Amino acid sequence: MQQEYKLENIPATTSRSQWLKDNFQYIPPAFITLILLVGQFTFGILDSYTTLVAAIATAMIAEIILARIVLGTWKNLASAYITGISVGILIRSNVIWPYVVTSLLSILSKYVFRYKDRHLWNPSNFGISWMLALYSANVAGLSIQWGSNLLAMSVIWILGLLIVNRAKRLHVTVTYVISFIILAYVRCLITGDAFLAELSPLTGPMYQLFIFFMITDPPTSVSSRKGRIIVAILVAIAEFVLRLNNLIYAPFFALFLVGPLAKFLDLRWNALHKRKQEKPGPGPGSVI
Amino acid sequence: MSPSKKYTKIIITAIFICLLAITFVASRNNDFFSIKRNSRQKAAAEKAFGFYLEPVNKEAKISFRHIAPEVDPKLNNIKMQIASMGAAVSICDFDNDGWNDIYFTNSAIGSKNALYRNLHNGEFEDVAGKMQLAHVNRKGSGVSMGAVWCDYDNDGFKDLLLYKWGKPELFKNIEGKRFERVTEGSGLPAWVNANSAIWFDFNNDGLPDIFIGGYYKEIFHLDSLNTTKIMPESFRYANNGGRNFLLKNKGNGKFEDVTNEYGLTSTKWTLAAAAADFNGDGYPELYIANDYNVDEFYLNKNGQRFEEKGREAGVGHIPKSGMNASFGDIANDGNIGVYTTNITEKGILIQGNNYWQPRSDRSAEQPSFVDLAQISGIENAGWSYGAQFGDLNNDGFMDLYVANGFISAKENTSYWYDYSKVTGGNSAIIGDAKNWPDMEGKSQSGYEQDKIWLNNSDGLFEDVSDKVCPAITYDGRAVAIADLWNRGVLDVVVANQNNIPLVYKNYAGNDNHWIAFDLQGTISNADAIGARVEVEWDGKKQAQIVTGGMGFSSQNQHRLHFGIGKSDKIDRVVIYWPSGHADKIENPEINKLHIIKESKPNN
Numbered sequence: 001m002q003q004e005y006k007l008e009n010i011p012a013t014t015s016r017s018q019w020l021k022d023n024f025q026y027i028p029p030a031f032i033t034l035i036l037l038v039g040q041f042t043f044g045i046l047d048s049y050t051t052l053v054a055a056i057a058t059a060m061i062a063e064i065i066l067a068r069i070v071l072g073t074w075k076n077l078a079s080a081y082i083t084g085i086s087v088g089i090l091i092r093s094n095v096i097w098p099y100v101v102t103s104l105l106s107i108l109s110k111y112v113f114r115y116k117d118r119h120l121w122n123p124s125n126f127g128i129s130w131m132l133a134l135y136s137a138n139v140a141g142l143s144i145q146w147g148s149n150l151l152a153m154s155v156i157w158i159l160g161l162l163i164v165n166r167a168k169r170l171h172v173t174v175t176y177v178i179s180f181i182i183l184a185y186v187r188c189l190i191t192g193d194a195f196l197a198e199l200s201p202l203t204g205p206m207y208q209l210f211i212f213f214m215i216t217d218p219p220t221s222v223s224s225r226k227g228r229i230i231v232a233i234l235v236a237i238a239e240f241v242l243r244l245n246n247l248i249y250a251p252f253f254a255l256f257l258v259g260p261l262a263k264f265l266d267l268r269w270n271a272l273h274k275r276k277q278e279k280p281g282p283g284p285g286s287v288i
Numbered sequence: 289m290s291p292s293k294k295y296t297k298i299i300i301t302a303i304f305i306c307l308l309a310i311t312f313v314a315s316r317n318n319d320f321f322s323i324k325r326n327s328r329q330k331a332a333a334e335k336a337f338g339f340y341l342e343p344v345n346k347e348a349k350i351s352f353r354h355i356a357p358e359v360d361p362k363l364n365n366i367k368m369q370i371a372s373m374g375a376a377v378s379i380c381d382f383d384n385d386g387w388n389d390i391y392f393t394n395s396a397i398g399s400k401n402a403l404y405r406n407l408h409n410g411e412f413e414d415v416a417g418k419m420q421l422a423h424v425n426r427k428g429s430g431v432s433m434g435a436v437w438c439d440y441d442n443d444g445f446k447d448l449l450l451y452k453w454g455k456p457e458l459f460k461n462i463e464g465k466r467f468e469r470v471t472e473g474s475g476l477p478a479w480v481n482a483n484s485a486i487w488f489d490f491n492n493d494g495l496p497d498i499f500i501g502g503y504y505k506e507i508f509h510l511d512s513l514n515t516t517k518i519m520p521e522s523f524r525y526a527n528n529g530g531r532n533f534l535l536k537n538k539g540n541g542k543f544e545d546v547t548n549e550y551g552l553t554s555t556k557w558t559l560a561a562a563a564a565d566f567n568g569d570g571y572p573e574l575y576i577a578n579d580y581n582v583d584e585f586y587l588n589k590n591g592q593r594f595e596e597k598g599r600e601a602g603v604g605h606i607p608k609s610g611m612n613a614s615f616g617d618i619a620n621d622g623n624i625g626v627y628t629t630n631i632t633e634k635g636i637l638i639q640g641n642n643y644w645q646p647r648s649d650r651s652a653e654q655p656s657f658v659d660l661a662q663i664s665g666i667e668n669a670g671w672s673y674g675a676q677f678g679d680l681n682n683d684g685f686m687d688l689y690v691a692n693g694f695i696s697a698k699e700n701t702s703y704w705y706d707y708s709k710v711t712g713g714n715s716a717i718i719g720d721a722k723n724w725p726d727m728e729g730k731s732q733s734g735y736e737q738d739k740i741w742l743n744n745s746d747g748l749f750e751d752v753s754d755k756v757c758p759a760i761t762y763d764g765r766a767v768a769i770a771d772l773w774n775r776g777v778l779d780v781v782v783a784n785q786n787n788i789p790l791v792y793k794n795y796a797g798n799d800n801h802w803i804a805f806d807l808q809g810t811i812s813n814a815d816a817i818g819a820r821v822e823v824e825w826d827g828k829k830q831a832q833i834v835t836g837g838m839g840f841s842s843q844n845q846h847r848l849h850f851g852i853g854k855s856d857k858i859d860r861v862v863i864y865w866p867s868g869h870a871d872k873i874e875n876p877e878i879n880k881l882h883i884i885k886e887s888k889p890n891n
Contacts, residue, residue: 043524043525044605044606044607047606066300069296069300070293070296070297070300092637092638093638094638094639094640094662094667094668095662101307101311104307105304105307105308105311108300108303108304108307109304111297111300112300112301112304130308130311131311132635134311134312134315134635136311136314136315136634136635137315137634137635137638137668138314138315138638139315139635139638140633140635140636140637140638141636150714153714191725192726193706193709193725193726194722194723194724194725196713196716196717196723197706197709197710197713197717197723197724197725198709199713199717200709200710200712200713200714200717200718200723201708201709201712201713203712203713203714203717204712204713204714206712246702246705246706247705248636248704248705248708
């Protein structure tokens with residue numbers, strides 16, 4: 001999850017909305033922190049504060065160093081903070097090194113896998129998917145619920161929807177959720193399992209983080225609204241296929257596969273389109 | 289791109305690739321189930337580790353086989369998961385002949401429990417039928433989940449508490465010749481879906497009391513249900529399990545339910561319990577291991593009430609799948625810790641087991657613990673159930689046996705994906721069994737080998753599972769440790785779900801020395817449950833406690849066994865009786881079982 005939100009096309013009608021516009025990049029980090037705090041103080045979701053701090057610190061330090069030496073700039077650390085906190089929440093291990101390594105891999109991926117000077121993978125999606133795909137003896141994912149408190153879950157959903165709406169990414173979340181529900185029904189017809197069993201993961205915290213922070217990440221989203229809707233559907237379909245193959249962390253893997261490919265094609269298409277537009281037309285003396 | 293930027297990019301890419309490669313290789317090399325079929329031969333194991341465990345069911349004439357309980361057809365989709373417990377073992381010298389006998393529970397309606405009497409010649413004879421302890425699994429009264437022995441009436445013979453998914457039963461031992469069912473009128477509850485029970489004298493009145501832990505709610509009869517909403521409301525925060533029972537021994541064959549009065553009102557899903565005095569006030573604390581939630585630590589307030597202090601003690605922070613509570617002094621410093629087992633499944637659920645070492649001295653009113661499982665190398669075992677400490681090679685340090693494996697059904701299949709779907713969901717989904725995907729004969733954490741960890745005396749344990757016994761992958765549940773043939777070594781008995789037990793004879797490969805104590809209370813309860821024995825030798829001090837059951841659905845031998853390695857002398861032994869009295873023995877004879885009667889205090 002990177003979340004470099006920048007509000008565009010929001011009329012600056014009031015000073016409050018202007019302030020919001022100027023500082024919107026800090027809203028998602030604040031929101032994910034709120035989720036963490038609600039989860040921690042309601043249920044004690046964190047097994048250890050140390051691992052969380054290690055993940056966040058690694059991500060932020062790596063971002064500072066890499067931005068400086070690769071891009072020659074000082075980067076705002078909001079996105080690195082989200083990456084770190086996501087790693088801290090979404091992976092589970094009894095030892096500290098996986099948190100450090102996952103954060104490091106996540107941030108490094110931003111600076112290694114680049115095309116047209118843009119990174120392709122959502123950073124934490126890359127790091128978490130890699131660690132989980134290895135089926136490591138030391139790492140697992142957050143595949144369990146935080147509790148059965150409907151109020152806490154409702155607050156998270158409402159706030160999450162408000163924020164992705166504000167960030168102009170509500171269509172991504174809604175498309176993905178609708179696709180998931182439809183495909184869950186199709187899966188239940190195929191597997192014979194209860195519809196609620198197929199729907200169940202959507203009610204857990206892993207998905208709340210996935211649909212509000214990971215799949216909506218602006219820097220790794222494609223440029224058009226229509227394109228983003230198509231990508232969200234494709235991610236849901238890829239996840240559907242992976243789920244039929246019993247992969248627990250299917251949403252991460254689906255985004256890992258679909259997201260970068262879509263981003264690559266989008267960047268390439270835009271570059272070609274731009275080149276075509278910039279290409280000088282035939283001069284007055286041209287024979288063509 | 290400038291050359292310096294180019295080199296920077298190359299270096300960063302190289303670091304990135306190295307990290308990917310290292311994590312890939314590390315994940316491949318870190319397999320905690322490295323079952324190697326080419327195990328060392330017995331002689332090599334005896335030489336290298338000082339012991340070898342050989343299954344001797346046939347030679348010992350132990351033919352018992354556990355059969356899983358039947359459940360209501362409405363639960364057929366997850367029948368294997370529901371019916372995954374009930375194989376239990378407890379050790380007792382029921383006829384006071386000086387030889388340990390073995391009691392196994394069975395769990396199908398009509399199946400028979402077995403009481404194997406020790407014939408002193410290496411063989412055992414099932415006398416459960418003759419003793420009226422076999423036909424106890426009946427429609428309407430429930431099926432056995434475990435049993436614990438204790439001389440509750442202080443008449444010199446150990447009686448039997450049988451706990452079930454059903455009505456708990458009490459059998460009085462009539463001079464080792466037969467057992468009389470005395471359940472009616474004893475005050476035991478009408479129905480408990482229990483997977484744990486222990487005897488302990490919580491008020492030190494010399495009369496052993498009972499704790500029974502509820503798992504499923506007691507309103508459910510699992511073989512005939514009118515609902516499927518019986519499952520935990522959460523995988524980590526469930527409070528909708530069965531209630532617990534604290535039953536005070538009134539001394540007239542009757543027990544009084546004092547659960548509420550003593551503050552044990554939790555309804556977490558209890559799977560194990562063990563009691564010991566952790567703050568030196570003479571009253572035993574109660575450690576409760578819970579599934580689907582945090583463990584609980586109940587501080588005993590002078591035998592008048594219990595206060596739950598799990599968070600303050602450090603053991604109640606992280607919800608896991610607690611399935612065991614057993615005691616062991618792994619560092620020979622007289623500090624007894626609690627070993628709890630949980631689930632570790634590669635890439636899916638890494639809970640890890642815990643060894644809770646007290647970090648406060650025994651005089652602190654509020655004990656606190658620190659988890660040393662990881663640092664000691666006894667954290668990741670698998671889907672673990674019962675575990676027991678015991679010095680398997682008599683080298684003076686307590687080793688650890690952990691039973692593993694949840695459901696071994698179709699090979700190369702896994703229910704984990706299906707399981708993760710519902711366990712990640714809301715309570716309305718997880719709490720109703722009908723939402724759980726059909727298991728279709730799939731395994732889940734099946735075919736796991738039990739773990740045997742050798743204490744290397746430096747605070748680290750060595751995994752010798754595939755070296756000191758044949759590679760067997762039954763679904764292990766209860767573990768009991770006992771000197772079955774009076775040879776001065778600890779043998780191991782493992783009750784396996786839906787399978788034969790493993791009766792391991794310990795072949796010692798060294799001439800290490802040992803000492804054992806069988807305590808008899810006179811002022812304290814006759815079984816001396818709660819007594820603490822400290823053995824000092826060669827600068828070491830190892831402490832053990834007499835318990836009325838610990839582990840998972842199990843009970844070790846009553847006597848306490850201490851290996852002392854090559855030392856040929858023990859400096860002293862101090863016995864702290866529950867009555868508050870202490871006996872000291874200087875230079876006791878080694879390689880001998882000492883039967884110690886509590887002395888009368890000099891006023």
